[in-house]
Amino acid sequence: MKNKGLGEFEELVLLAVCILKGEAYGINVKKEVEKHSGRTVLLGAVHITLYRLQDKGLLKSEMGGNSDKRGDRRKRLFEITSLGMQQLESAQEVRQKMWSLIPQLNSGH
Template sequence: MKKNRLGEFQELVLMTVIILQDEAYGNEILRNLEERLQERLSMGAIQAALKRMEEKGFLTSVWGEASQKRGGKRKRIYQATPEAMNALQEMKDIRSDLWQAMVLLNPNIG
């Protein structure tokens, strides 16, 4: 939980990347997330999150294949690094700690 922390949106994108595995490229991530969140997102938001996380070392990427649908341009496939997995785990632990604390105060929430 030092300087390289995940933003809330970044966390969602990161988990989507992990789920999508070999299909984790820009448009696919966007489509997937939109479906889950039931709202329209902008391509810029997704791309900015991806690039930020790559800068921080949570993601790596390699060129994928091109397709005609993409006007002959190659995809960039993203993959989470072990640091990303640690960060996600950390976030999850903090959340569950907080939930427990909340439930203790008010059992109805649980």
């Protein structure tokens, strides 16, 4: 599969899932993205993105345990796949390479 790249929001969601290791479900991912991006994010947008990334094979999910706090509903927990990690690493390499090519950052001025 040719790497088509990640959208900015997809990348932020994948990074949040990695940071949350084992506790990545909708509301936690939303909070993590907001905390690091400094912007407000809709929970619906997070859910849509999580499922889209799962459909692309970049995330996998399973149902977590029940809790009284959630009215006995179970959480869907997301985890990055090896393909998802490859996509993140590729995105990071492209960004770093391009940043290093900005003339005023490399001239010492």
